[in-house]
Amino acid sequence: MGVFSLFSLCNAFACALLSLWLFNPSALAKWLRGLDVDHAKKRIARIKDVKALAERHEVAAVLAEMIHKDGAGSWPPRANHHHPTWPVALQQYKEVYLELASLLPQATASLDDQVNIARIAEFRFRFRELLHERVNLNDVQQLLKAADAGRWDIFPRDMYNAFYCCIASSRHAYRWATIPVVQVAQLETEVKLPVELTEPWAYLQRHFGCVSESGNNTSNLVLNFDTEGRHIYKINTGMSPRILSGEEAFARIFHEVEVLGVPVYHDMVLAIIAFARNEKAACARHVASITSQLRLVLGSYFDNMHDQQIPLSVWLSHVQGFYGWGIGHYDEASDDWVKFDGLSGNQVLLFQALDAFLGIEQYLSPRDQERNVPARQRALCKALARHSFRKMLSETPKDENEARIVNDFNEIIKRLRTFRYAHRSRAKRYLSQPAPERLPMTAGKSLLAPSIDQSLQFLDEFMVKRISQTV
Incomplete structure (x- = not known):
């Protein structure tokens, strides 16, 4: 299909959706719900397959246990708020x-x-x-x-x-x-x-x-x-609705990442099993699938973390601070003061799992992982790291399937680096907003330097370091 034919097809599809929305909004809503149901069915099928694979490989077993015990049989974890x-x-x-x-x-x-x-x-x-x-x-x-x-x-x-x-x-x-x-x-x-x-x-x-x-x-x-x-x-x-929608949009990013992460976890398991069996063609398919799914995961962030969805004027004042902590208690056993920080995007399971699968050093220190990340999520990342096979591949592979695997790994790294560059830029914009009622603070690292410029420089060093590690 030529470029202009493809463009015409996409344009016609967009026009059809617009017409459906204008003249029959209930039909559009039904169609979109159908997509959600279809995605949910596929997610359920992948979770069932992970359970079936549990006896065949350690990573599948650890993932299945996390889904069963922490997820109440589903992922993202099922929560009965009724x-x-x-x-x-x-x-x-x-x-x-x-x-x-x-x-x-x-x-x-x-x-x-x-x-x-x-x-x-x-x-x-x-x-x-x-x-x-x-x-x-x-x-x-x-x-x-x-x-x-x-x-x-x-x-x-x-x-x-x-x-x-x-x-x-x-x-x-x-x-x-x-x-x-x-x-x-x-x-x-x-x-x-x-x-x-x-x-x-x-x-x-x-x-x-x-x-x-x-x-x-x-x-x-x-x-x-x-x-x-x-x-x-x-x-x-x-x-105001502007504040409420910004708060909810921010929270949904984290939930959506895990919704979109299920196919990635599943393909990680399948890729590891296939590589262990020297089934490189199958391994290549699953790594390619991860590359493709990553576009959706990162797209969810790019589509939501911007001023139109989460206003710059709202996030720092009415969202971010609530997830901080910055207090502690005296521990008699160690005769020391123990302070805890708050929530951090670095606790997101999918990105920790991707780093482990790629053989990249974990961002969070062992102490912060044990303090803040649920044990079964830590266990999954450790299992993925143990079975990471990226460093076993030749940099100049002669095998066609191995070459495909290497190329896709490089593409995954490229997309993660792009994401981390973008996150660095957006974090600066959001954290630079006026907040005269408070001192510079991130949720994950608590109070920072006295001035916002010093604080941003401090945070930038962490983000630049993470980008440099994403290789």
Whole structure:
């Protein structure tokens, strides 16, 4: 097909979609839902195949276990946020959060420290009081103990995931107590959270195998969508549609990455198995498929992380700060102060898995991985790294299939580098927005240098280093 014929075909398809939208919007919505259903069926089929492969290779076994135990049999992890199905003891948490949600944000933050101190104290007081009045901690503990004992009939995994998100969101709401985040909260070194938020957290973090007090990308973002794709725990209730849509669009990026990541994980497994069997033609097909799928994954980021979807004026003030942490506690065993940072895009599983599959050094330090990344996600990345075969390939292969594999690996690296260059540029624009109520801070690294210029230089060094490692 010639270029002009292809252009005409694409143009006709676009016109057909536009006509469908103008004259029969319900038909267009039905067609789009059909696409979603088709994609969901393919994703389910890939997950089933991973389970079938579990006995054939370690990577498949580790991935299948993660999907079963952390994902409640699905990926992205299934989270049952349907309130009426929760035991009464757990329902109180969600009801308290929703009741206080409108008190958390304000359109414009005060620059008066005393006003902010009072606002934070009042919010935390109301939060504590409602939790103390409504939550029966003994009943909650009995449910969590049942899960610890493997009684998932009493506390189903998808409900457990949703509760994990509920507690993580509640902890962040209590920690900051006001959105936008303000300087007096940033300068706190310790915040005594209510026992209703610390006791369940110990069980949850033990199950997921990470100790961070702040949670992670999975607990706060990926799990914050129900099985119908609805965004649950909002942080800007009552604010303008511009702020609300920006908040949700940002959260959806992280969920969508894992939706689009399922075919990538599946092809990683198949490529590794094929290479181990010296089936290079099959291996080449699966690596080529990863290359193709990566276009969709990165496209999702490029299509959403820009001013029209997530306004520059909204993200820093009404989104980013909530996912920070920057506080800690005194540890008697080590006689040291332990501080935890917040959420980071570097905790995203798909990109960690890609780095491991490619044989690239992990960005997060071993300490940060163990603190913030769920154990079964860490195990998957370690298994992928152990079976990474890229460095076993010849730089000048004579075999046609091996040459295809090498070329596709190079294309994957090229696309990851392009993505990281673009992320570096966009991060600077978003972090440079005026925020007079706060000190320079990222969610993942907490407080930075006193000036925004120094902070950006500090962050740029990390991003440049990551780009240089992507080879």
